[in-house]
Amino acid sequence: MINKLLKLTLLLFSLSTLAANGQNQLRTHEITNNPYPNIATKQCLDSVIYNDSYGSEKNVFEYDKKGNVILDISYSWDNETNDWRGNFKAEFAYDNNNNRTLRILSSWNIETNDWRNDNKYEHTYNNNSKITLAISYLWNFATNNWKRDLKAEYTYDNNNNKILEISYYWQNATNYWIGFDRSEYKYDNNNLILQITYNWNNETNNWRGSTKDEYTYDNNNNRTLSISYSWHNTTNNWKREIKLENIYDNNNNLILSISYRWNNEINNWGGDTKDEYTYDNNNNRTLFAHYLWNNETNNWKGNTKTEYTYDNNNNLTFRFFYYFDNEINDWKVNSKNEYVYDDNNNRILEVRYLWNNEINNWGEDTKDEYTYDNNNNRTMSVHYLWDKETNDWKEDTKIENTYEHNNNILNVVFRWNNETNDWKAYYKKEYKYNNNNNRILYASFEWDNIANDWRGLEKYEYTLDLAYSITELIYPKDKLDTGFFNMLTERTYYYWSYDWVKGYETFFYWSGKEIVVSDITKDNVSIKVYPNPTTGEFRIDASAGSETNGELKIESVEIFDIYGKCHESLVTRHASYVLLNIFHLSTGVYFVKICTETGETVQKIVKI
Numbered sequence: 001m002i003n004k005l006l007k008l009t010l011l012l013f014s015l016s017t018l019a020a021n022g023q024n025q026l027r028t029h030e031i032t033n034n035p036y037p038n039i040a041t042k043q044c045l046d047s048v049i050y051n052d053s054y055g056s057e058k059n060v061f062e063y064d065k066k067g068n069v070i071l072d073i074s075y076s077w078d079n080e081t082n083d084w085r086g087n088f089k090a091e092f093a094y095d096n097n098n099n100r101t102l103r104i105l106s107s108w109n110i111e112t113n114d115w116r117n118d119n120k121y122e123h124t125y126n127n128n129s130k131i132t133l134a135i136s137y138l139w140n141f142a143t144n145n146w147k148r149d150l151k152a153e154y155t156y157d158n159n160n161n162k163i164l165e166i167s168y169y170w171q172n173a174t175n176y177w178i179g180f181d182r183s184e185y186k187y188d189n190n191n192l193i194l195q196i197t198y199n200w201n202n203e204t205n206n207w208r209g210s211t212k213d214e215y216t217y218d219n220n221n222n223r224t225l226s227i228s229y230s231w232h233n234t235t236n237n238w239k240r241e242i243k244l245e246n247i248y249d250n251n252n253n254l255i256l257s258i259s260y261r262w263n264n265e266i267n268n269w270g271g272d273t274k275d276e277y278t279y280d281n282n283n284n285r286t287l288f289a290h291y292l293w294n295n296e297t298n299n300w301k302g303n304t305k306t307e308y309t310y311d312n313n314n315n316l317t318f319r320f321f322y323y324f325d326n327e328i329n330d331w332k333v334n335s336k337n338e339y340v341y342d343d344n345n346n347r348i349l350e351v352r353y354l355w356n357n358e359i360n361n362w363g364e365d366t367k368d369e370y371t372y373d374n375n376n377n378r379t380m381s382v383h384y385l386w387d388k389e390t391n392d393w394k395e396d397t398k399i400e401n402t403y404e405h406n407n408n409i410l411n412v413v414f415r416w417n418n419e420t421n422d423w424k425a426y427y428k429k430e431y432k433y434n435n436n437n438n439r440i441l442y443a444s445f446e447w448d449n450i451a452n453d454w455r456g457l458e459k460y461e462y463t464l465d466l467a468y469s470i471t472e473l474i475y476p477k478d479k480l481d482t483g484f485f486n487m488l489t490e491r492t493y494y495y496w497s498y499d500w501v502k503g504y505e506t507f508f509y510w511s512g513k514e515i516v517v518s519d520i521t522k523d524n525v526s527i528k529v530y531p532n533p534t535t536g537e538f539r540i541d542a543s544a545g546s547e548t549n550g551e552l553k554i555e556s557v558e559i560f561d562i563y564g565k566c567h568e569s570l571v572t573r574h575a576s577y578v579l580l581n582i583f584h585l586s587t588g589v590y591f592v593k594i595c596t597e598t599g600e601t602v603q604k605i606v607k608i
Helices: 002-016
Strands: 039-052 055-063 069-078 083-094 100-109 114-125 131-140 145-156 162-171 176-188 191-201 206-217 223-232 237-248 254-263 268-279 285-294 299-310 316-325 330-341 347-356 361-372 378-387 392-403 409-417 422-433 439-448 453-469 486-496 500-516 525-530 537-546 554-561 566-575 577-581 588-596 599-607
Touching: 176 206, 237 268, 453 500, 525 588, 525 599, 537 554, 537 588, 554 577, 566 577
Parallel strands: none
Antiparallel strands: 039 055, 039 500, 055 069, 069 083, 083 100, 100 114, 114 131, 131 145, 145 162, 162 176, 176 191, 191 206, 206 223, 223 237, 237 254, 254 268, 268 285, 285 299, 299 316, 316 330, 330 347, 347 361, 361 378, 378 392, 392 409, 409 422, 422 439, 439 453, 453 486, 486 500, 525 537, 537 577, 554 566, 554 588, 588 599
């Protein structure tokens, strides 16, 4: 059964990637109208060739009339035959709405010198492009035919909400599908109010309850109550587990959240955790307090608390951290952060203090200073540590950013050298862009103390054809670097060995094809990210949804900085509303990648 569950997980994972990999135009909030005529010549990525010292690899792609990938073949160069030898092959088919209906995976059989079938996935959809059936197959080498493996069936209501999902595995002994997992969903005004999961009971030959979740909402669609149950086999009934109560203010800000656990001894709910929130008139959070239930006193006991203050521009100016002191039975301050901003609301100073019980006053801990250019780009940040011996700030780390034309960036990290009492170079990154904002170079270095000079780590160079913009290109999304606005034709990687040495190079080959472009463009999706700019906390609201599918469910959220580093990754349970905070991140520009059931969107957010 564990293997079957693992296979089902792989099947469901393949379904979750349909929108991203099977459709060449992502459904984002930016796409509202088709800017192209019905037929247009698009530049399609035909092949990608990768060369390094160990050999060469090649990917070849074919497309249908709508620009969907129907063939993806991977080859390796065979030095013995002096020809390409197959590795893997993927074949695809789509319906009229560009939903992927078929995927066949094959691998190269060295013995027969031909392709060998491995896996097959079939999918069907309703008129709203919601998947209704998914079947996976394994190739049976004994019968030389496809063998059924796993199946999932989906049912939806008139508002495209999923109301039933049943998973099966194929039983060879009976030659029949056997159910093993079932989920039922109920909604009110498109809000999920009930979710029940069942497992198949082989003894009773029927479905047996597994988990149940009940939800209630206020008039603003804020979830106010959640109750989780598990199935009790002894009593053959539902057993209460966890309850969560939420209260909101008139601005839909969460002000109270209390979780309970069912206590079998008293046959009633027992307190677990409690969170309190307060806000100012601008909806900035001013208080967060976390409590734990004390079974001895049968009451709430404080745990941690944070207080926030803001200036007239809604910039966070102070943040106080408290812990609950059991000896004095009251809150006791632990640390505080102080923030200062310039006239452009750029944070220029951040100081952290620790409460000193011996002197009964604040003691310095860390300090960060920031400077900016006229375009509000951060040019320098300096991190200090408090030296208790000298009773003064001591330099620790410095980062210098240089911005040139075309937004070229030079990022240099220094560390303080106590021996020379001066800054010492440590790490460096270079980014270069052309006039179309395409990245044409990325290089990283570290300081060589012996040579007293920079030593390279890795470098990428990019070559582009500026005659074609990104809107004129058709390509598999996972085969091309992101962040380019024109046609990428070459990518070269270098490593350092006393100088830059070419490690491998990748060539991208394109050709023009007539594509039916009207069907690729998806409907308008409305996802709100606010407030923007933010001092730390922001909301993602997908409740407005899309013109076709209605309310969207957020599946995951990722937050990247301008260098592409992921700082936050959150997997949600198909929520249409997500609250996040980036208080811990430095001020600057970030990109929020939001994945929904229909595709992806990336929105920019500014932390101030």
